Structure formats: C-alpha cells, structure tokens
Amino acid sequence: MYFQHPVSLENLETKKIILVHGEGFGAWCWYKTLSLLEEVGLIPIALDLKGSGIDLTDPNSVTTLENYSKPLTDYLHSLPDDEKVILVGHSFGGASVSYALECYPKKISKAVFLSATMVLDGQKPFDVFSDKLSSAEVFLKESQFLVYGNGRDKPPTGLMFDKQQIKGLYFNQSPSKDIALAAVSMRPIPLAPIMEKLSLTPENYGTAKRFFIQTLDDHMLSPDVQEKLVRDNPPHGIYKIKGSDHCPFFSRPQALNKILLEIAQLP
Numbered sequence: 001m002y003f004q005h006p007v008s009l010e011n012l013e014t015k016k017i018i019l020v021h022g023e024g025f026g027a028w029c030w031y032k033t034l035s036l037l038e039e040v041g042l043i044p045i046a047l048d049l050k051g052s053g054i055d056l057t058d059p060n061s062v063t064t065l066e067n068y069s070k071p072l073t074d075y076l077h078s079l080p081d082d083e084k085v086i087l088v089g090h091s092f093g094g095a096s097v098s099y100a101l102e103c104y105p106k107k108i109s110k111a112v113f114l115s116a117t118m119v120l121d122g123q124k125p126f127d128v129f130s131d132k133l134s135s136a137e138v139f140l141k142e143s144q145f146l147v148y149g150n151g152r153d154k155p156p157t158g159l160m161f162d163k164q165q166i167k168g169l170y171f172n173q174s175p176s177k178d179i180a181l182a183a184v185s186m187r188p189i190p191l192a193p194i195m196e197k198l199s200l201t202p203e204n205y206g207t208a209k210r211f212f213i214q215t216l217d218d219h220m221l222s223p224d225v226q227e228k229l230v231r232d233n234p235p236h237g238i239y240k241i242k243g244s245d246h247c248p249f250f251s252r253p254q255a256l257n258k259i260l261l262e263i264a265q266l267p
Helices: 027-039 070-078 093-103 125-133 136-142 163-170 176-185 223-232 253-265
Strands: 016-020 043-047 085-090 108-114 209-215 237-241
Touching: 016 027, 016 070, 016 093, 027 043, 027 176, 027 253, 043 070, 070 093, 085 093, 085 253, 093 108, 108 253, 125 223, 163 176, 209 223, 209 253, 237 253
Parallel strands: 016 043, 016 085, 085 108, 108 209, 209 237
Antiparallel strands: none
16 A cells, blocks of 8 residues: 655645656646646646647647747746746656746746756757667668658658557556557657757756656666766756656656655755
C-alpha cells in the first residue's frame, strides 16, 4: 500500500503545475499524474501543444517551435502578473519549457525537465537525441520514420515511429494498458520544431530555477545522455527515478509524484 506523505501547502509560491507533454504525446499521457497531484490539493493542468493530443491542427503544418508551443505561451500570457506556475516538460516538451522560460521568466516559479531536452543557447532539441539517431543530415536522408505531409518532392514535415519501435524506445517498463493507450493516441511529431535552434539568454532563461529528473532505465534518452545534459547545463537540483523507462508518468507514477511534490514545496 502506498501512503501519501503529508504535504504542507501553506507557504507554496504556487499550487499550479503545468504539464507539458513530449513528442507524439498529448495531455492524455499525464492522466495518472493529474489525479495524484489533485489528491494532495495541487492544481495540475495538462496542455495539448499544437498538432498534439486532441488539438485539431495538422502536425505537418506546425513549422516553428513558437507555433508548436503556442498553447503553453498563450496560457502563460493570460496569467495575472502576480501569479506564477511550475512547468514540467517531458522529453521534447523540454524545448517548449525552455522557450517559455525565455518568453515569460517572471511567470515561472520553477521548471522541471523530465528526461527532457534541456538544451543550451544555440542548440537544437534534435542534438540531444542525435547520439541515438545519428546526425540530422544523415537522419533526414536515411530515416524510414519520416512523414512527407507536402509530398515526397518537398522536405519532410514529421516523424512517426512504428508501434514496435515506440514500445522498445519509450515503454520498456510501462504497463501494457498504458502502451495500448499510447498506441491509439500518439500522433506524428512535427519535425521543424525539433530541428530549430533555441535562443536562450542569461537574463530570461537563466533566471529560473531548473530541476532535472533522470530516468534510469530509459531507452530513448539514455542515462549517459541525461548525465551529459545536466553536466553541460547544470540545474538547481537533480532527481533520479530507478526502474523508469522514458515515460515515468506510466512506469513509475508514484515516484514521479513524490518528486514533483518535493520540488513544489522547495522555497
């Protein structure tokens, strides 16, 4: 039986936790995390980025990180000036979180990168995965995962892994029910935002408290790559989830919840 530690919500800077999904996913992937955070009195909000989840945009038409992240930046823009949120970005959702930090640093109390692309200024999110997927040039020439939304004679517009690859890369420790949910819910990944260089400045991006959660049985973003990310771009805190694949919201939801509560309660 799992017993929830008592949570002190008295002096929190914010109770709002915005959950930003990774590539191919949508708000749906956070269903366990949403209920666990709500049970202790926090206010989790899961967003669909452009062309993801139940957002009706064609993923092939999403050609910039700005456009892809618009549901997140629109949400932050609409917040009252005196209100802050905690952002949690999974996988490629880390790029949207970094972009949001650059745009709205004063509205973000903490940023959590969950096995995510925590890139440096001038880096492409794709660079983080490139150990796995070879260089961008080679990948774009050879990849059998590419989607050509504008026709074969035009540059590729998206990525789509097949079911067996997704299972091996993302869900090597996840319950079969969640793998089945993902199989019917995942959508093609807009390619252009992954290939875009981020522009991040010390006076905006650099002012936020960043935390990184490492997943130690991850086949998509290997523990070595995650180590390199935190070495190159040191966050304020590092947490580790043992036995977690790339998707701890499926494979280790209680462990993830415990860490998010701890980060929320940090001064």
